[in-house]
């Protein structure tokens with residue numbers, strides 16, 4: 001039975017690739033066939049030299065003369081020359097075909113694996129990503145796959161060529177003289193045994209090298225993302241030292257691996273020396289004793305060279321193999337990471353937007369509970385606010401509405417369905433989300449607004465921008481909607497970015513708007529404008545709004561007050577102020593003691 005992709009794990013990395021990419025096996029066999037043809041053509045010139053020597057020394061009795069039935073030595077040599085030309089043409093053509101096929105295959109496999117690894121990474125839970133440095137994931141999807149590419153591109157053809165070489169040259173020896181074959185092949189078991197020993201020694205060393213790459217990549221990307229903080233705290237010298245230390249760990253891991261791997265080359269050479277000297281000496285004596293023809297002797301001496309010298313590359317290939325293997329292990333481990341938050345199967349034809357949390361207890365990883373038995377009901381079409389002190393669990397609550405995480409206990413419901421039963425289109429597809437930390441992709445403002453609805457017309461994009469009070473920002477820019485914004489929207493201010501993100505959420509015409517501090521970075525005047533637009537935009541939609549500035553949510557149908565992960569109050573603004581509890585206290589602080 002063919003093992004499934006899942007059955008072959010990181011302990012057998014190359015077999016796992018072989019199983020995973022079985023679609024490429026046909027191309028692999030074609031490449032192998034071309035490589036074999038190339039190798040056969042490659043050893044022919046030595047045989048032709050032997051035949052030529054044979055013609056010159058033995059004349060009419062020569063092997064070629066007997067084979068072709070030609071007596072003249074001149075004609076025999078002409079025939080050899082013609083065969084030689086044909087062989088060279090075949091060799092060149094097959095070399096080209098083998099290279100194109102193998103290298104193309106290497107590119108296809110690295111491409112597929114990279115896309116698969118990325119796709120899996122983007123499906124993995126947000127929590128999984130938050131627990132490890134971003135750079136480490138990047139190192140797997142980028143560096144590790146590049147390492148595999150190098151092995152597939154250079155290492156695999158080299159291994160196959162060496163193996164073919166041993167088989168074909170071995171066949172020539174076997175036909176010519178089995179005694180000499182034994183001598184010439186003497187070093188091979190030693191080299192294979194050495195390779196196995198070295199492989200075992202190198203494995204942990206290269207695993208450390210790959211870890212070093214991930215650490216370095218993690219540290220570099222974190223530092224580049226935090227450059228403003230580094231500069232503000234004049235921490236450049238300290239950060240330089242820190243990066244240097246991580247880089248040094250990578251260097252030392254590599255040096256340790258190189259030291260071990262390089263020791264293999266002299267070992268191979270010594271083994272080769274034994275085989276070559278034995279053929280040279282014992283073969284020469286056999287010619288002198290008249291038991292071996294001169295032509296055959298010269299062929300065998302060349303052949304020994306042919307057989308043994310490529311084996312010096314074994315060390316290099318072994319190095320590439322170990323590096324590639326260590327990398328594939330990491331990629332496969334990433335691919336085996338389990339997605340915890342998987343979509344359900346239920347499809348909703350239409351989403352009304354009623355949201356309910358029933359006894360939701362939630363937290364992160366192994367940490368303590370952040371939400372404690374939260375019960376909350378938001379009828380469809382209403383705007384509800386979640387307020388509370390910093391760290392009280394507001395964002396965590398929103399994450400559960402979007403199902404970035406699942407609760408430890410209890411249920412989150414959309415239109416009465418547990419969100420775990422819904423497919424992503426029904427759940428997230430019906431929501432428009434503006435995160436606390438707005439992320440804009442590298443592209444134009446128009447593309448960013450249309451991110452959730454790529455087929456939107458410019459008029460629709462402008463309408464969404466207007467609803468988010470972003471139109472004046474856009475029109476003030478030299479190229480309007482076509483203005484390019486950097487990866488993090490660096491060319492825009494925080495407030496401008498928030499308005500673009502709001503437009504992006506509104507353009508989707510979602511049933512549920514989820515706003516996490518969506519207007520925290522705008523001035524009072526802009527906020528008032530956004531409020532006015534939002535009141536129109538949220539008509540007929542559910543909106544869940546987290547806000548620190550209570551004036552933002554004053555008009556909400558209901559305000560839920562969180563304190564240390566518990567709902568402590570709920571009601572309209574007026575009810576809550578009247579009540580004189582936590583909300584009223586916050587309101588008093590924010591309005592400087594002013595009444596309603």
Ligand SMILES: Nc1ncnc2c1ncn2[C@@H]1O[C@H](COP(=O)(O)OP(=O)(O)OP(=O)(O)O)[C@@H](O)[C@H]1O
Nearest residue numbers: 130364367370388389390391392393394395396397
């Ligand atoms: N990704 C995370 N991983 C681990 N713990 C988290 C994570 N996000 C939040 N927390 C923790 O959960 C608690 C609630 O955080 P949350 O962000 O939900 O609060 P918040 O009310 O939105 O705060 P703020 O008003 O400051 O945004 C905090 O103690 C915080 O440390």
